[in-house]
Amino acid sequence: MAQTFSEKILSRKAGRPVRAGEVITAVPDLYLSHDNSSAIIGEFKKLGLARVKAPEKIIIVLDHIVPASDERYAQNHKTIREFVRAQGIPNFFDIQHGVCHQVFSEAGFALPGKVILGSDSHTTTYGAYGAFSAGIGRTEMASIWATDEIWLRVPETLRIEFRGEFPAGVSAKDAILKVIGDNGADRANYEAVEFAGPSASKFSLASRMVLSNMAAEMGAKNGYFEPDDLTLEWLKARARADFEIVRSDPGAAYEAVLQYDLSALEPQIACPHTVDNVKPVREVEGRPFHQALIGTCTNGRLEDLEVAARILKGRKIHPNIRLLILPASRAVYVEAMKRGLLEILSEAGAVILNPGCGPCLGAHEGLLAPGEVVVGTSNRNFKGRMGGRDSEIYLASPATVAASALEGRITDPRKYL
Amino acid sequence: MSKGRVWKYGDDVNTDVIYAGKYTYQLFEPAEMAKKSLEDLDPSFAKNVKPGDVIVAGRNFGCGSSREQAAACLRYAGVQAIVAKSFSRIYFRNAINLGLAVLPSPDAPDALQNGEEIEIDFAGGRILSAGRVFTFFPLPESVMDIVQAGGLLEWTKKKLATP
Numbered sequence: 001m002a003q004t005f006s007e008k009i010l011s012r013k014a015g016r017p018v019r020a021g022e023v024i025t026a027v028p029d030l031y032l033s034h035d036n037s038s039a040i041i042g043e044f045k046k047l048g049l050a051r052v053k054a055p056e057k058i059i060i061v062l063d064h065i066v067p068a069s070d071e072r073y074a075q076n077h078k079t080i081r082e083f084v085r086a087q088g089i090p091n092f093f094d095i096q097h098g099v100c101h102q103v104f105s106e107a108g109f110a111l112p113g114k115v116i117l118g119s120d121s122h123t124t125t126y127g128a129y130g131a132f133s134a135g136i137g138r139t140e141m142a143s144i145w146a147t148d149e150i151w152l153r154v155p156e157t158l159r160i161e162f163r164g165e166f167p168a169g170v171s172a173k174d175a176i177l178k179v180i181g182d183n184g185a186d187r188a189n190y191e192a193v194e195f196a197g198p199s200a201s202k203f204s205l206a207s208r209m210v211l212s213n214m215a216a217e218m219g220a221k222n223g224y225f226e227p228d229d230l231t232l233e234w235l236k237a238r239a240r241a242d243f244e245i246v247r248s249d250p251g252a253a254y255e256a257v258l259q260y261d262l263s264a265l266e267p268q269i270a271c272p273h274t275v276d277n278v279k280p281v282r283e284v285e286g287r288p289f290h291q292a293l294i295g296t297c298t299n300g301r302l303e304d305l306e307v308a309a310r311i312l313k314g315r316k317i318h319p320n321i322r323l324l325i326l327p328a329s330r331a332v333y334v335e336a337m338k339r340g341l342l343e344i345l346s347e348a349g350a351v352i353l354n355p356g357c358g359p360c361l362g363a364h365e366g367l368l369a370p371g372e373v374v375v376g377t378s379n380r381n382f383k384g385r386m387g388g389r390d391s392e393i394y395l396a397s398p399a400t401v402a403a404s405a406l407e408g409r410i411t412d413p414r415k416y417l
Numbered sequence: 418m419s420k421g422r423v424w425k426y427g428d429d430v431n432t433d434v435i436y437a438g439k440y441t442y443q444l445f446e447p448a449e450m451a452k453k454s455l456e457d458l459d460p461s462f463a464k465n466v467k468p469g470d471v472i473v474a475g476r477n478f479g480c481g482s483s484r485e486q487a488a489a490c491l492r493y494a495g496v497q498a499i500v501a502k503s504f505s506r507i508y509f510r511n512a513i514n515l516g517l518a519v520l521p522s523p524d525a526p527d528a529l530q531n532g533e534e535i536e537i538d539f540a541g542g543r544i545l546s547a548g549r550v551f552t553f554f555p556l557p558e559s560v561m562d563i564v565q566a567g568g569l570l571e572w573t574k575k576k577l578a579t580p
Contacts, residue, residue, distance in 0.1 A: 021521070025559045047573055137485075137507075139514055143573045151560050153509070186480060190506035219506060 002251035004157040005224050006192040009132045009246050013115060013152075020156040020253070029241075030057050030109055031144050032118035034100045035064035038079045040119060043142035052087050052145040059109060060084060061093040061100035066356040068095075069364040098329030098355035099297040101125040101213065106331050108238030112227040113246040117141070117150060122297055122379065124216045127193075128208035129235070130227035130245060135216065155221045156255040157248075158188050161197030164263035169414035171307070172207035173299060173377065173397035176214040177268035179260065181278025189219035191255060194226075194248060199262055201228050206301040213298050214379050217275040267412055269375075270395035273383040281400055281412045291368065292317075292405040293376030294398050295326025295353070296360045302332055302339075304377065308402040309341040311416045312348035318408025323350040324366050326358040350405075362386045375404050418536050418545075421471040421497055424462060425531040428475035432487040432508065434458040435479065440486070450486060451493035468495035471537065473529050475501065478519075479508025488512040498537055500544065500553065502526050513560055516568035520544075525551035 001017060011018045013026035033040055037060050044052070052058060060080060068074035077095070084092040097103045101122055104110055112130030116123065119141040126133035136150070144150050160179060180187075193215045195208070203211070208225045215223025225231075227245045235243075267281040294300070294308050305327065317323050325345050327333040333355050336342050342352055351366075359366035360378040368374055368387030374394070376386075381393035394410065403413035434457040436450070444450050455462040472491065478501040479487060488511045491499070498518035512519045518539065525544050528551065529535065535546040542555030556564065566572035 021554045023554075023557050023560050025557075043570065046570060047577060049577060137510065137514065139485075139569055140510070143569050146573050146577060151513070151563065186477065186505070189477065189480075190504070190509065221506060 002249040002253070004192065004252040004254070005194060005246055005248045006132060006155050006157055006222065007252070008248070009113060009115060010152060010154050018154050020154050022154045024152055024154065025149055026115055026152050027148055028057070028117050028144065028150060029114040030059060030116045031141065032059045032061070032100060032104055032116065032120065032123060033141055034061050034120060035076060036119055036138055037083070038076045039138050040141045040145065041079060041083050043139055044145050047142065047146050049146055052089070053148040055087050055089045057148065058089045058145065059091045059104060060089060061097060061103050062095045063098065063100045063103070063356045064361060065363050066095035066354070095356070096330055098327070098332070099300065099357055101209070101297040102300065102328035102332065105129065105209070106238070106329055108235065108240040111235065111239055111241060111243040112231065113244045117144065121216050122213050124220060124223045125209050125213040125297065127212035127215065127223040128205060128225050129231055130225060132222055132224070134221045153190065155190055155192040157192040157194055157252070159194045159196055159254045159257045160260065161257060162195070162199040162260050162262055163197050164199060164261045165202070166262050166265065169399055169417040170262070170265045170267055171397050171399065172203060172210040174265055174268045175260065175262060176211045177270055177278050177395065178265060179258070180214065180218055180276050181268065181270070183218065183258070185217060185274055185276040186219045188215065191220055193218065193220040193223045195223065196226065197259070200225060201230070204303060205230060205234055206303045209301070210298055217379055267397060267400050267414065269400060269410065270381055272381055272392040272394065275379070275381060275395065281396065281410065284410050285412055287410040288408065289373035289375050289394070289404070289410065290320070290322065291366065291372065291374040292321055292323045292401050293326065293359065293366070293374060293378065294323070294401050295328060295358060296378040297328060297357070298379040299377035299398050300326050300328030300332065302335055304398040305332070305336045305341045305345070307399050309344040311399060311402040311413065312406065313344050315348055315406055317349040317405045320408050321405050322366070323405045324353055324358065325350045326353045327355045329355050359386055375401055375410060377401055418538055419469065419497060420534060420536050421469040422467065423529050423531055423533050423535055424459070424466070424470060424472050425529060426458065426472065426474040429477045429480055430458060430474050431480050432484055435487040436484065436490045438484070447493040450490040454490040454494045463494060466494045466496065469497050470495060471535060472496055472499045473501070473526050474499065475526055476503045478504045479512070480505040485511045485515060488515045488517050492517045500525050500529070513556070513563055514569040516564050516566070516571070518556065518561070518564045520553040520556070522551055522553035525553065
């Protein structure tokens with residue numbers, strides 16, 4: 001029986017061949033949580049257990065409110081640190097490391113063929129490395145800590161094939177925004193998404209992470225790329241464990257196959273207040289805004305800061321705009337510093353924030369006043385998410401955000417690239 | 418086999434009409450939450466629902482917010498299962514983890530009539546009604562165990578107590 005990636009990997013976990021639609025019980029390979037670990041600890045304690053079952057499988061990264069912005073968050077972090085020590089959890093990343101998905105990947109936990117669950121909806125990101133990784137709820141995570149098991153429904157698969165090359169000024173973010181805009185925010189509900197086609201292997205790993213990350217915004221359970229030489233090269237010095245590449249069989253059954261020609265793409269922007277409200281940037285060009293944000297788990301990697309620096313080098317951002325730069329991790333931050341990118345961005349007028357989630361989830365570090373508008377590279381633009389209830393969020397590529405910060409209005413970046 | 422009466426609805430029944438956002442931080446008592454279930458879709462539901470009743474609906478049941486109350490209120494109202502053509506992913510997981518059976522079926526939702534009495538064979542993945550038989554993807558024993566324990570935390574407690 002020809003199987004998709006997801007059917008194959010979950011068949012191994014189930015110990016029998018399974019097909020889409022079935023429900024299995026699986027022992028996950030790794031489980032991730034972040035600042036919400038304290039809520040999970042609360043649920044875990046209700047179970048009356050003294051010890052978590054498999055401390056070595058727990059990865060905790062503090063990234064949401066770092067450093068703690070008030071006493072409540074500080075207590076939250078303290079609770080987690082004490083639990084980590086008491087339980088002997090070896091893989092704990094305190095506030096200095098960055099966004100969980102970037103840190104998890106850099107540390108070599110995101111591996112092909114692994115089943116990874118995270119109490120964060122963007123856990124889909126590790127599909128960029130060929131893992132089966134999905135977001136789950138807090139109650140479920142508490143139960144996994146106790147039992148090292150979870151029930152999973154074997155998802156149907158939506159295959160998205162890319163061909164052609166990006167024109168100048170167009171990148172992975174534009175591609176995934178176009179896909180979500182064309183197909184809707186629930187198109188891949190409870191499905192696996194497989195990114196494929198002749199151009200998939202041309203995406204950098206950082207770009208693959210953009211697509212896998214935003215698969216969550218189509219309702220997907222995971223967002224898989226087949227590992228290739230680029231993946232193996234990256235993993236050479238990093239992989240924390242042995243792994244085996246799992247691929248879809250030729251002839252596997254897909255729910256649907258979508259085709260996209262990258263060479264026909266132009267810069268895209270998701271307008272308020274849903275991620276599938278996508279338009280070409282030129283249609284909203286000239287719209288004024290207040291704050292620009294480049295970074296987050298979606299677009300805070302080196303290639304993102306590089307393109308922003310290329311556009312902003314030797315220039316100053318518009319005086320009406322505040323530009324926040326949020327490197328995805330300390331490793332990205334240090335490398336961007338060595339390459340002079342942070343210097344370029346700072347001299348252009350940007351505020352360089354510490355690696356973490358920053359203002360994306362609306363808790364600290366650059367929130368919006370009522371009526372303000374942000375143009376950013378993050379992944380969600382739900383109403384009021386980043387501050388004031390009436391504030392608006394536009395989502396676009398780092399190039400579009402940088403060009404827009406320069407002009408003080410939403411701007412098509414192609415004239416700068 | 419388990420008998421119940423059908424409450425039939427359409428596609429895209431969202432979490433706001435199942436349990437309105439305005440109650441999410443106001444009501445915590447199961448009986449109070451049950452009274453608000455499906456308030457904005459069918460005001461007669463909460464008054465007349467009986468233990469064992471079954472909700473039958475179309476595509477994308479439970480779309481929208483991730484609020485767990487939208488699954489909890491129906492269980493508190495006595496609903497034993499929801500049969501739908503499809504469920505939103507988060508709702509599907511929340512329902513099971515809170516002890517509510519969710520049964521995806523391609524053909525039953527169109528055929529079943531509002532108010533009719535049906536029987537559900539959970540283990541066999543069958544719905545029986547007036548001599549007709551419909552199928553659903555049966556929840557495997559392990560997941561039915563979670564539903565029957567009253568949800569994931571209760572199930573986990575039970576499991577941990579068993580040597």
